[in-house]
Each structure stands twice: as structure tokens, then as C-alpha cells.
Amino acid sequence: MNAPPPPPAYVMLDGQGKKNGNYGPPPSGRRNVPRYNSDYYPKKSGGSSCLRCICCCYCILFLLIFIVSVLAFYFYTVYEPKVPSYKVQSLDVKSFDLLPDFSLNTVFLVTVEADNMNKAIGFTYGQGSSVLVEYTDSRLCSGSLPNFHQGPHNTTLIQIELKGRSEFGTGLQQALQDSKEKGRIPLLVRIQVPVSVVVGEISSRQFHVFVNCTLVVDNLAPGKKIGILSSKYDFDLTL
Template identity: 40%
Template sequence: MANEFYVPKKYDSLNDRRGYHSHRGKKKCGFLRCCCCCICTLFLILIIIILAIALTVYFLDPKVPTYNIDNLDIKDFNIKNGIKLHTNINVVLKATNPNKYIALDYLSNEVSMAYSGSILSSGHFPPTLQHGHATTNLNVILKGDADFGPTMQLQLLKDQKMGYIPLLIMVKVPIQLVIADFFHLKKFVVRVNCSMVIDSLEPNKKPKILKKVLTYDFHL
């Protein structure tokens, strides 16, 4: 009987790696397709958000409010015990909101008056909600008992004689934007500095404002 040896068949699949590479290629394509879909979705969401913000800004047409000080009323301005200055001054802060759909909610605030670098008096006005297209007069009573030594007294006497008294009125007020009387947005802080020159600081005499410069600062 002839010698016959059993030779196992060689399966082409063991040596052919095309199927392996094809499987990896499908996985890679699927991963790239998923990444592309995610990026496109995020890009679309970003475009929608930008368009929504742009349309909101266009519709609301936000404008910066303006402030002014038109009136001072000196109730009391006297030196006591030789070194203390007692003051009681009524200041009218005029606030104008030019926005139609945005109201301004004025929260707890600080108002002070300084002369020659020293704070003479301070006060505040009540929290107020100012609607759109409105001008509001905010009455502030400034009271104080400040140190007022001989040097400052001589300087004030000199300014009084010249009829040229420089003052600085400082306002710090947090404001919250209110849209359509319903949506309350994040508040921001407004600082208003009014450098003015008046002709007199005598009690019960309305001073004349000779010069006035206002500066604004807005921050979160």
C-alpha cells in the first residue's frame, strides 16, 4: 500500500488579512462620521445662539442711560466746635432711561459729596424701578459731620469770596435690567462722578452751578 500522507488544507482566510483591514476601516469611518455629526451639531447650535442674541439686541435696541445733577439746595452748612462741619444738602439726581423695552431697577446705593479731597456728607435715594422712556428725579439728602480744620476753613473762605467753590459728587448704584417687567437680568454697578463748581455754600441760599463735568463707569 502506497504511503499517503494527510496534508491539511490551507485555508486562504488564515493568510488573507483583507477582511481584518476592512473591519478596521469600517470602525474608523464610523468614528469619523460620528465626530463630524457632533461638530456640525455644535456649530449649528452656536449659530442659533448667535442669531438669537443678535435678534434680541436688534429688537431691544439697548441704549446707555444718562445722568445729570441740576439742583442743589443747601439746608445747613455750619462749622461747630471750631473743627466740625455740619452739612445738610439736598441733591437732585436726574436719571434718563432712553430704552423702550428695558426698565432699570436701582438698588441700594451710595451718594457722597467731597470738597478738597475730603468727604463732607453722604446719603442715598430709595430703591426705584424706572420704566422705559422715562426721566426720574432722584432726591438725595446728604448729611454729615466731618472734620474741618483751620486749613480747610481758610481754603473754603477764599473760595467763597471768589464765588468759585469746587465740589465732587460721587454716586455708586447697582442696577438690574428688567425686560418686559418680567425678566430680571444680571445686575451691574454704575458709578457717576460729577465735578462741579458753584458760587456759594451758604445755608438757605440756592447756589448757582457755574461749571459741571460728569463721567460714567459701568462694571459687573
């Protein structure tokens, strides 16, 4: 007796869930995968690379500021820099002549004391300096400082010959005569000099030192000792 055929491995159902006698091949294992448009994904922006570049620049700038700060702290701690001081030690009048054309011919010899108190820093005084002596905003005479190098822990006396010829009208003559009678003649000495700082073998770029010295002297007679009754100093530095 023949055995009945084995049941099919699968059955097909129609739309109503009933068996369909038309047995076709099994469905394929492939599926239709939906395709996505590449525009769906956002593109990488160039702003991120700019941000990284800015961060890198800031890091380098911060590093440079840190290095400069450390070097400045080391310099000020080790060398203890001090600004040199200047003082008009004496004033000698060689000539103070009022000429017939109401001009004044003057020759002064000014001695300036430059004191460098630094223990390891020197100064080089360069060309282009000027020294002026004024009386009530009128220039009497002028000159310049010599070029020289001043080492550490050094005090130098600088003698400067100043010459000048200026208009000296009746108003200035009367004011000067009144000052002479009172024994208090106000003078203003202006000093401007380019200076370089020297540390060991290294010399810095030049900067300009300005010194204004307000003096009150007892007389301006040629060949007579001039007494300095009072003095006041103002200092300034520019690069």
C-alpha cells in the same frame, strides 16, 4: 489477445526528475497554512475615542456660541438698549456750619435727573446705593437713593438728602475761603447704585452703576440759590 493495462494517472519523480516506480497515494489536498502571531497586528489605540470626544465638545461649544450670538444680535437689533443718563439738576444747602471743635456740619439736598431713553427696557434701582459729596478729597455729607422702578421712555427726578459731619481743619477752611472769594467751589458727587434691567416680565441680575460728577458751584450759603457753573460726568458699570 489481452489489451495492455492503462497508464497510471500519475507518476512519482525522484529528486533527479526521474520516474519512481514506487507509486504511493496522491498528495493530500490540504496544505500547512502558516500561523501568524496575533501580536503582528497593531492594537487599536484609545486616542481615537479621546479625539472624537474633544471634537464633540468643540462642536457643542461652537453651537452654544452661535446661539448666544444670534440672541444677542436679535436683542440689540430689536430693543436697541441704551445706558440711562444721570445729571445733577440742582444743589440746595440747608446747613453749612463750622463748629467750635473744627468740624463741619452739612446738610445738602441734591436733585438727580435719571433719564431712561429706551423704548422697551426698564430699570429697577435696588438697595445698597450711596451718594457722597466731597470737597478736595474730604467727605462733606452722604446719603442713599430710594428704591424705585423706572419704566421705558421715562425721566425721573430724585431728591436725595445728604447729611454729614467731618473734620475741617484750618487748611481746609483757608482753601474753602479762597474758593468762595473766587466764586468757584469744586465739589465731587459720587453715586453708586445697583440696577436690574427689566425687559417685559423678565428681570436681569443686578449690576452696579457708578457715576462721578465733578461740579463747580458759585457758593455754598444756606438758603441761597446755588449756581452750577460747570459739570463733568464719568460713568462705569460692573457686574
